[in-house]
Amino acid sequence: MSGNFDVTSKVKNLVLEIRDSKGNIDNTTYTSANANATFSIDTTKYADGDLTLKAIGLTESNLRGESAAQTVKVLNVSAPTMTIVSPDAGTVITGPTTVRVQFRQSVSTFKLQPLSGKDDVKLEVRDFRGQVVKTVYGQALQVSSGIYEAFIPLDIIGPEFSSNTYNITATAQAVLADGSTRSLSSSNNISTKVSDNKPPALSILMPGYITDPYATPTRAIITRTSAIAIQTSDDNGVSSLRVDLVCDPATAVAGQVCPSAPYSYNVPVNLAGIMFRVFELGALMDAQPYVQNGNYTMRVTSYDGTNANIQEMPIRISRTASESVIAGLGSGVVTTVVPDSTPGAVNPTSATWTIPGATTNEVRVITLAYDNTMATLVPTRQRIDPVLPAGTTLSVTQSFKDEGSYRIDYIVQDLTTGFTRYYQGGEVVVKKNPTATP
Numbered sequence: 170m171s172g173n174f175d176v177t178s179k180v181k182n183l184v185l186e187i188r189d190s191k192g193n194i195d196n197t198t199y200t201s202a203n204a205n206a207t208f209s210i211d212t213t214k215y216a217d218g219d220l221t222l223k224a225i226g227l228t229e230s231n232l233r234g235e236s237a238a239q240t241v242k243v244l245n246v247s248a249p250t251m252t253i254v255s256p257d258a259g260t261v262i263t264g265p266t267t268v269r270v271q272f273r274q275s276v277s278t279f280k281l282q283p284l285s286g287k288d289d290v291k292l293e294v295r296d297f298r299g300q301v302v303k304t305v306y307g308q309a310l311q312v313s314s315g316i317y318e319a320f321i322p323l324d325i326i327g328p329e330f331s332s333n334t335y336n337i338t339a340t341a342q343a344v345l346a347d348g349s350t351r352s353l354s355s356s357n358n359i360s361t362k363v364s365d366n367k368p369p370a371l372s373i374l375m376p377g378y379i380t381d382p383y384a385t386p387t388r389a390i391i392t393r394t395s396a397i398a399i400q401t402s403d404d405n406g407v408s409s410l411r412v413d414l415v416c417d418p419a420t421a422v423a424g425q426v427c428p429s430a431p432y433s434y435n436v437p438v439n440l441a442g443i444m445f446r447v448f449e450l451g452a453l454m455d456a457q458p459y460v461q462n463g464n465y466t467m468r469v470t471s472y473d474g475t476n477a478n479i480q481e482m483p484i485r486i487s488r489t490a491s492e493s494v495i496a497g498l499g500s501g502v503v504t505t506v507v508p509d510s511t512p513g514a515v516n517p518t519s520a521t522w523t524i525p526g527a528t529t530n531e532v533r534v535i536t537l538a539y540d541n542t543m544a545t546l547v548p549t550r551q552r553i554d555p556v557l558p559a560g561t562t563l564s565v566t567q568s569f570k571d572e573g574s575y576r577i578d579y580i581v582q583d584l585t586t587g588f589t590r591y592y593q594g595g596e597v598v599v600k601k602n603p604t605a606t607p
Contacts, residue, residue, distance in 0.1 A: 190218025248351040274315035282342040368476035369403035392493035395451035396591035406441040425463030499525035504595030512605040522577035522594040523564040530585035
């Protein structure tokens with residue numbers, strides 16, 4: 170852009186005046202003190218449509234000159250912004266809420282593509298694993314010039330949702346003025362706090378059914394040498410586990426007298442998360458209350474202080490010595506160690522817990538590890554082998570790096586006879602040898 174000025178005039182300002190399609194005038198952005206100037210215009214500052222350009226020259230003596238106006242067409246290609254206005258990031262919601270999603274036009278017009286019927290905004294809720302647990306849709310409507318908003322009802326307070334952190338992500342497809350399509354998204358993390366009315370999860374892991382109970386009713390055999398294994402979990406906490414032996418006169422064996430109340434044993438827990446408990450039921454049979462031989466329903470109840478989950482399994486209490494034997498296996502665990510007399514080394518370096526013999530029939534086995542705890546009720550680690558073939562030898566070797574006490578136990582159930590036996594291994598105490606004296 171240049172201006173022709175009288176030789177006696179001195180240029181004060183050369184201004185490029187811009188008027189956009191909405192009538193807005195900009196005469197301050199592009200100025201120069203030279204008689205010749207080149208300006209690069211950022212069209213994204215102006216609305217799409219006609220852009221009218223005019224050069225204005227001013228001298229120090231306040232003389233003014235203007236050029237003829239020139240009109241150019243502006244078509245910016247710029248996607249709108251998309252924001253989740255509410256709920257705010259970090260909000261804790263305690264009931265149904267409404268998610269407000271806002272679109273703001275930049276400089277070019279846009280339209281939203283329908284995603285489901287007339288709805289053009291998609292809202293996905295993801296849990297802490299990143300898994301989509303709920304999807305809802307809404308329609309964005311114009312609330313003022315260049316601004317569109319969608320109000321989407323959202324309810325993640327229900328029995329299928331726990332108190333947790335969730336990510337809400339809104340997505341849309343915008344078609345711009347030049348026909349191109351842009352993907353838009355916005356997300357926030359929120360938390361929920363609900364009254365948990367769900368009972369704890371509960372499973373009786375040992376004994377197991379040796380046949381399909383719906384096809385052929387059978388009973389696991391519990392003797393003086395038996396133990397049961399239970400797994401339960403609850404996000405708010407399990408307060409207690411209760412084991413009841415319920416006698417039903419309709420299924421009682423000859424000579425069995427059913428008491429008016431079940432035999433009950435309580436196992437305190439008071440923990441949240443997943444819990445595994447081993448209960449030496451056989452050791453209590455001869456105590457008070459005395460449990461008669463016969464048929465019972467073993468009823469296990471997991472309680473979280475408000476709600477309870479109950480699982481039942483038919484069992485038979487027996488004091489017959491032959492029914493406490495797992496065919497092919499010995500009656501106890503043989504514990505062997507590998508000593509190391511090296512100064513400063515842990516001693517022993519490893520230990521092996523073996524049940525002598527090999528199984529005659531298929532067996533179900535739970536292997537229990539106890540590290541620095543001898544409380545049978547709460548193992549440190551456990552492994553379940555649902556079915557091991559006949560001829561299996563049960564043996565575990567553990568190497569040691571740290572001082573402490575260690576033990577391996579087994580609960581074995583013969584899947585042919587139903588006999589269940591608890592094998593307790595020997596305790597191995599690991600210490601470091603004294604270092605050599607120079």
